[in-house]
Amino acid sequence: MMTSRIGLAIAVFLLLTAIQVQSNYHFLLNSPNNKDSIADFLVINKTLNNNNLGNTKLDQELINEIAKQPFTESVGVLNPSRFKASIQSISNQFPFYTDISFESVPSSFIDVKNISFTWDPNAEFVPVIVPNMFLDIYNFQFSISQNLPQLTPSIVKMIVFKLTVYGKNGPISFNAKIVGLSDRISSMLVPAEFIQWGNNYAEIKSDNEVSRLVLKTNDPSNTAIASFLKKNNLSTNSEKLRYSKYRKVIDTVVAIAGLTGGLMLIFALIIFTLFIQLTIANCKQEINLLITLGAAPKQLSKFLLGQFYPGNLISIVLATVMIGLLQLVLKSILETQFIFIPTFISWITISTSVVLSVLLWIVTQKAIQKQINAQA
Amino acid sequence: MHFNLNKVIPAILADRSSVGISGIWGENIEWRKGDFIKITAPSGTGKTTLVHLLYGLRKDYAGNILYDGKDIQLLTPNELALNRQLHWSIVFQDLRLFPNLTARENIELKRVLQSPIVAAEQINQMADQLGVLAILDQQAKHCSYGEQQRVCIIRALMQPFNFLIMDEPFSHLDIANKKIAASLIEVECKKRNAGLIITDLDKDEHFDYQVSLNL
Numbered sequence: 001m002m003t004s005r006i007g008l009a010i011a012v013f014l015l016l017t018a019i020q021v022q023s024n025y026h027f028l029l030n031s032p033n034n035k036d037s038i039a040d041f042l043v044i045n046k047t048l049n050n051n052n053l054g055n056t057k058l059d060q061e062l063i064n065e066i067a068k069q070p071f072t073e074s075v076g077v078l079n080p081s082r083f084k085a086s087i088q089s090i091s092n093q094f095p096f097y098t099d100i101s102f103e104s105v106p107s108s109f110i111d112v113k114n115i116s117f118t119w120d121p122n123a124e125f126v127p128v129i130v131p132n133m134f135l136d137i138y139n140f141q142f143s144i145s146q147n148l149p150q151l152t153p154s155i156v157k158m159i160v161f162k163l164t165v166y167g168k169n170g171p172i173s174f175n176a177k178i179v180g181l182s183d184r185i186s187s188m189l190v191p192a193e194f195i196q197w198g199n200n201y202a203e204i205k206s207d208n209e210v211s212r213l214v215l216k217t218n219d220p221s222n223t224a225i226a227s228f229l230k231k232n233n234l235s236t237n238s239e240k241l242r243y244s245k246y247r248k249v250i251d252t253v254v255a256i257a258g259l260t261g262g263l264m265l266i267f268a269l270i271i272f273t274l275f276i277q278l279t280i281a282n283c284k285q286e287i288n289l290l291i292t293l294g295a296a297p298k299q300l301s302k303f304l305l306g307q308f309y310p311g312n313l314i315s316i317v318l319a320t321v322m323i324g325l326l327q328l329v330l331k332s333i334l335e336t337q338f339i340f341i342p343t344f345i346s347w348i349t350i351s352t353s354v355v356l357s358v359l360l361w362i363v364t365q366k367a368i369q370k371q372i373n374a375q376a
Numbered sequence: 377m378h379f380n381l382n383k384v385i386p387a388i389l390a391d392r393s394s395v396g397i398s399g400i401w402g403e404n405i406e407w408r409k410g411d412f413i414k415i416t417a418p419s420g421t422g423k424t425t426l427v428h429l430l431y432g433l434r435k436d437y438a439g440n441i442l443y444d445g446k447d448i449q450l451l452t453p454n455e456l457a458l459n460r461q462l463h464w465s466i467v468f469q470d471l472r473l474f475p476n477l478t479a480r481e482n483i484e485l486k487r488v489l490q491s492p493i494v495a496a497e498q499i500n501q502m503a504d505q506l507g508v509l510a511i512l513d514q515q516a517k518h519c520s521y522g523e524q525q526r527v528c529i530i531r532a533l534m535q536p537f538n539f540l541i542m543d544e545p546f547s548h549l550d551i552a553n554k555k556i557a558a559s560l561i562e563v564e565c566k567k568r569n570a571g572l573i574i575t576d577l578d579k580d581e582h583f584d585y586q587v588s589l590n591l
Contacts, residue, residue, distance in 0.1 A: 292433065294460030294489055294535075295452050333433055 008268040012319035012356055014135055015262030016349050018254045023346035040220060041184045045212045047235040058210045071222045076106040078212040084166040084204030104192035105185060109214045112180030119178050119191040125175040126163055129189040132181045153181055165199035185214060217251045221247035273367045275309060280371035297372050304368045312360050320353040377411035377538040383439035384426045394421050399589040406578040409454035409538045412583045415575045423575035424469055427495040427543040431466050432456050459550030465537035467545040471528050477515035479527045482516055487534040494534050502530045505560055529557055533564045540565055542574045
C-alpha cells in the first residue's frame with residue numbers, strides 16, 4: 001500500500017510539474033519583466049541563393065499572409081534608400097569617409113526611446129540610429145587596428161558629421177548626428193521622410209519594392225515561426241529564433257514528464273482498485289458479519305473510504321507541496337539570473353491537484369461500492 | 377410493530393413430514409411488539425431457519441413474512457440494515473463474534489453501529505451481572521463458549537429494538553446463569569416495551585410467555 005502511495009505521489013508530482021513548467025514558461029514569455037527586446041522583433045528577408053539573386057522582392061500577398069499569422073502582432077516594412085550617399089567627418093582629429101545607405105522603418109518598431117526621429121529639409125541635422133553592433137566593431141576592432149580612440153555611446157552621440165546625397169542637381173550635404181544605438185534592427189536607420197526626400201531628389205523611380213520586413217511577435221519561441229519562415233523560403237537572424245529550439249526541447253521534456261505522470265497515475269489508480277478489491281476480499285467474513293449485525297452498506301463504504309482515501313489524499317497534497325517548494329527554490333535560483341517567475345504555483349496546477357483528488361475519491365468510492373455490493 | 381408470517385414454508389423443509397404438524401410452517405401467524413413468544417422444537421425442525429428468515433438472512437421460502445406490513449424480502453440493503461439497527465436485535469445460535477476483537481470491542485461495535493442508547497459504563501454493569509467482567513478485554517476467540525454466549529446477549533442489548541430474536545441463547549449456560557441472563561433480558565425488553573422470540577429445544581419458565589408454539 002505504501003509503495004503504491006509513493007507511486008501515486010510521484011505520478012502526481014510529474015503531472016503537476018509538467019503543468020507548472022508550462023505555466024512558468026508562459027509567464028516568462030508574457031511578463032513585462034522578462035520581455036526580451038531582441039527576441040520580440042524579427043527582421044525577415046528572402047533566403048538568398050543562386051536562384052533568386054536580384055529577385056528578393058517580398059510580394060504583397062506574402063506580406064498579408066505573414067500579417068495574418070497567429071504569431072504576428074504587427075508587420076513593418078523596411079524602406080531602403082535608393083540614392084547614393086556618403087558620410088564624412090567634419091573634424092580633422094577624427095577623419096573618416098565612407099559611402100553609405102540607409103533604411104527607414106515605422107516609428108513604432110524603433111527601440112530608441114525619448115528622441116524625435118523625424119526630418120524635414122529645414123531641420124538642423126539628420127538623425128541616424130546605428131546598430132549597437134557597429135559601435136562594438138569600431139571599439140573592439142577598427143579603433144585598435146587604426147590606432148584611433150575608443151568611443152562611448154554618449155561621445156558618439158555628440159559627433160556631428162557630413163551626410164551627402166548625390167542626385168540630379170549634384171550633391172547636397174547635411175549635418176547628421178547619431179541619436180541612438182539599437183539592438184533591434186541591424187541597419188542604419190534614418191527618418192522615413194529623409195528616405196522619401198532622397199529618393200525623389202535622386203529621381204530614382206521608386207516602385208515601392210519591399211525586400212525586408214520587421215515582424216513584431218508576442219512569442220519568438222513559437223515553433224510555428226521557424227517552420228513558416230522555412231516553408232516560405234524566408235530567413236531571419238537565427239539567433240533570434242533560438243528560443244524556438246529551446247521551446248521544442250522544453251515542450252518535448254514537458255510532454256514526456258506529463259505522459260509518464262499520466263501513465264503512472266493510471267497504474268496507481270488500477271493498483272488502488274485492485275488493492276481495495278483484495279482488502280475487501282480478505283475481510284469478506286468480517287464484512288459479512290458487520291452486514292449481518294446491521295451495518296448499512298453506506299456505513300461500510302464510509303468506513304472503508306475513511307481507511308483508504310486519506311492516505312491517498314496525503315500523497316496528492318504532498319506532491320503539490322513539493323511542487324510549491326520546488327517553485328520557491330527555482331524562483332530564488334532564477335532571480336540571481338534576472339529571470340522572474342511567480343513565487344507560488346499557478347492556479348491551474350492547484351486546480352489540477354483538486355481535480356485529481358476528486359478523481360481519486362470517485363475511483364476509491366466506486367471500487368468500494370462495487371465490492372460492498374458484491375458482498376451484501 | 378408486528379411480524380406477519382403468511383403460510384411460510386422454507387424450501388429446505390418443504391419435503392419433510394414435520395412441516396405438516398408444525399404450529400408455524402404453512403400457518404398465518406401474527407406476533408406483536410411486547411409479546412414474549414417461545415418456540416419449542418427438537419433438532420432439525422428449522423428453529424435456526426426460522427430465526428434467519430425473521431432476521432432477513434434467508435430468502436429461500438414460500439409464502440411471505442411481513443414486518444409492519446412490508447415484505448422483508450423486498451427491503452433494500454439499507455432498509456434491512458436500519459431494521460437490524462433499530463427494530464430487530466439477535467442472539468445467534470452460532471454466536472457470530474469477531475474472534476480477533478476483544479469481548480468489549482465486540483459489544484462496543486454494536487453499541488455504536490447506530491446512535492448509542494446505552495451508556496458505555498453499562499457494558500461493565502451488564503458484564504458484571506452476567507459474570508463476564510473479567511474476560512471483557514480478552515479476545516473473543518479465547519473465551520469459553522458459555523462466556524461468548526453471554527457476551528452475545530450483552531451485545532444484543534446494546535441497541536434499540538422492538539423484537540429480540542434469540543436462537544437457543546442459554547444452551548451453554550448453567551441454571552444460575554440462565555436465570556440471571558433471563559432476568560437481564562426481561563428488564564431490557566420491558567424498558568423498550570419490546571417483544572421476545574426465543575427458540576429452544578425444551579419448554580422453560582425463564583419468561584412469562586404470552587405465546588408458546590411448537591415448530
